[in-house]
Amino acid sequence: MQIDVFIPCFIDQFYPDTALNFVNLLKKTGCDVKYNPKQTCCGQPAFNSGYWKEAKTVASKFLADFEMANIVVAPSASCTGFIRNYYHKLFEEEEELLHKSNKIRKRVFEFSDFMVNHLKVTNVGAVFNHKVTFHDSCAGLREYGINEEPRKLLKEVRGLELIEMDELDSCCGFGGTFAAKFHHISTAMTEQKVEHALQTGAEYIVSTEASCLMNMQAYIDKQKLPIKTIHLVDVLIHKRQA
Template sequence: MRVQLFIPCFVDQLFPSTALNMIKVLEKLGCEVAYNPEQTCCGQPAFNAGFQNEAKLVAEKFIRENITHSDYLIAPSASCTGFVCNYYPQLFDNSSIHNQIKDLKSRTFELSDFLVNVLKVEDIGASFPMKATYHDSCAALRECKIKEEPRKLLSNVNGLELVEMNDVETCCGFGGTFSIKYEPISIAMADQKVNNAMQTGAEAIISTDLSCLMHLDGYIQKKQLPIQTFHLADILASGW
């Protein structure tokens, strides 16, 4: 199976090790992995800020870069995946590339969704001895309808004790530019999320979305709290 990587801007710039770990997992499962180095932003930041025309221009470039012969386009981000799958059809409704968008949507998956529902794999053979809790990102839960897939994968990680926190489906407070425009509210939401995580006795917070984890880790570092953050791909690539 041939897959192409969909690496979000912030992952490329700030968390490249997570992208490399996703490659490690996919190749272990027999996938032929490709990446277009010309790939840039999917357009979500501009779209969320209200600049639909600008977002459309960026999206058109992204579409050109990813109309390939690969079977699937896989991302370590439910946020960017959700944008492509849910809002590209809206941006390009009744356009000349409508059918290309429809095809791209059918082939674009967040990593855990792809592993569990396409490859039908729940045990990667990973090992990660730690007590951890899982954070449902808003994009994963609401945009991509991903809930059980990460938990199924984590339940098969040797040595990992997964515990659920209170209000697990509540937003962490990031929300892209929301965290800048409404900083006090954003910080309060991060405080609530981290405190709920720590009350479980967990040593780490795991999620499908580094955007959420970046926000939470910033709060954790500022408060010097004894808890870490990990992307799902980093856990799945451990211990083998």
């Protein structure tokens, strides 16, 4: 199966190893992976900040970059959820671009959804000898609609113990520019989320969203807490004890 990968700008700039692991995992399942080096951003940061004109410019480029793709997969429910749910609002008055956005929204998938529901793969032979807890991002849970898919992948990882935290559907406090505009509220939310994770005794917080992980890791580092964050993709690539 030939697929195009979309590497969100956040992962491209801050977590390039996750991007490489993502590509390698897809190749391991037998996918013929294509990467368009001209790709940039889906437009979500500008859209969420109210800059719809600028968001439309970036989103138009995304449509052009992936116009010929049959399937687009990304290691982010936030970006894929935005493309699926909001592109038609951006282009509702532009017939040609609206048509293109309606076509691509049916071909864009978040990684765990694609693996579990389309490739029908849950076991990739990973080994990760650690206790982990899973963070459901707001975008993943409410925008894209994933919940069981990441957990099905984690439960097949040898040596991994998944322990669910209290209030697992609560926000980590990031929310894009929310964390900058409402710093004190955001920090309180992050503190609560990390405390719930610590109470499980887990060594790692796993998520599908790099932005959430970066937000929580910053708080963890500042408070010098005995827990780490890790992307789902980076867990699934492990072959030996970390």
